[in-house]
Amino acid sequence: MDRASVPQEYGGGGQGMLELAVACETLAASGGTAGIFLYILTPGFGAMTLARHGTAEQEAILPGVATGDVQFCLALTEPDAGSDALEITTAARRDGSDFLLHGQKVWISGIENADWMIAVTRTTPAAEAQPRTSGFTLFLVDVTEALAAGTLTYTPIPKLGGNVVTSSQVWLDDVRVPASRVLGEVDRGFEVLWDVLNPERILAAAGGVGSAEALLRVACDYARERRVFGRPIGANQAVQFPLAQIEAETELARLMTCKAAWLFDQGLPCGTETNVAKLTGAQVAWEAADRAFQVFGGMAYSKEFPVERLFRDARIGKNIPVAEELVLAHIGTQVLGLPRSY
Incomplete structure (x- = not known):
């Protein structure tokens, strides 16, 4: 399933969103909605985003997705910015050729198995951004590396349902990310x-x-x-x-x-x-x-x-x-x- 949305040149199936939706519907029909979040995370968030917006260096991750060895998660939601994503406050500031990411995320699914996190940040504060959708930057965060450095921590949230995938609170404490891992352009991440x-x-x-x-x-x-x-x-x-x-x-x-x-x-x-x-x-x-x-x-x-x-x-x-x-x-x-x- 992970390889379905990976382009064929990287060992994947080269399938589109329609095929992925049919596959997710079939999986849910076999056991309910909760299971499909396993397949939103890597094929949806990871493979499709890299295939559409990744650099050649970033696309080098895709063969691992195709083999099932690489997993993704997305870090967008925050305690005070759920449906209103424009209000996120997790900040990314330059430090030489790198960025330092600092803030808190919540309801982040699958981080315990993820190799890479797509982190949504503000490189321009909301109060200064014109229009409001500007000033966002998305980063590819090496989860294993950040955990080892102690700059990324998380705590699972006990849930009523949907327990096929764990959801967690996540803290980013100056997570260091090279500028080469920016997805798209700085300040144009929306x-x-x-x-x-x-x-x-x-x-x-x-x-x-x-x-x-x-x-x-x-x-x-x-x-x-x-x-x-x-x-x-x-x-x-x-x-x-x-x-x-x-x-x-x-x-x-x-x-x-x-x-x-x-x-x-x-x-x-x-x-x-x-x-x-x-x-x-x-x-x-x-x-x-x-x-x-x-x-x-x-x-x-x-x-x-x-x-x-x-x-x-x-x-x-x-x-x-x-x-x-x-x-x-x-x-x-x-x-x-x-x-x-x-």
Whole structure:
């Protein structure tokens, strides 16, 4: 899976976002949304970003990604800058031919297995940046090197669900990074960041679609087998119709995800489509989880069945990688032309 999005000249499959989305949907359908974060981290954040924006020196990392020996994570979110990424304060300052990175990140997934971290920093403080999207710089941080130097530390966060991947608080205490590891250009990192965030939203949407498939499968199996009042509960329209509705919504979310992925692969504007895909994928996953819980009744609470785990894993999709309220605000302002509220 890691090699899918690596260009063929580096030993990879040379696949695009559409193929990666289909693969993530299939993986999620086999066990739920949580697992796909393993594949967002390296193929999505790492391979695609390096293939699109890396220098020849940076692209030398890609053969290791293709063999599965190299793993990535992304460090963007901060305690006071979640959905509003423009407010990040992690700073990078020049020190000779290097940069020193200092700040705190939170909800950073997969750092315990990562060889490289894409760190999003401010090289110009937000108060001085004009426009506000300027002043960002992305760096490739050698995680092993920084841990050994004691300038990078992290602490795992106990979570309700999504425990296939650990999420951590991360502290950067003057992590030294050579200027050769800048992704894109200094102060113009937001252009690169969008090529990180759009894939994340597309693959999260694909995970939601796959999770809905998994939940529908277990709910329908149970509805066929469980008999009450002399017949399978799935024969009752009160059980059957909501499941049929979710099936229809899953198909629509899948189509939106494929459209967003195709536009991304063509290099066309896809911001609205990726947001709509993420919104609908997350919503149908949660609706499927809620309905499956109802179909199983009290047995949904039992760890004998996968519903309780899928239920816990599905809920976070409405909040990450972007809160659905911000997606709706984007649609309201950018598509419908309504005034901004933020």
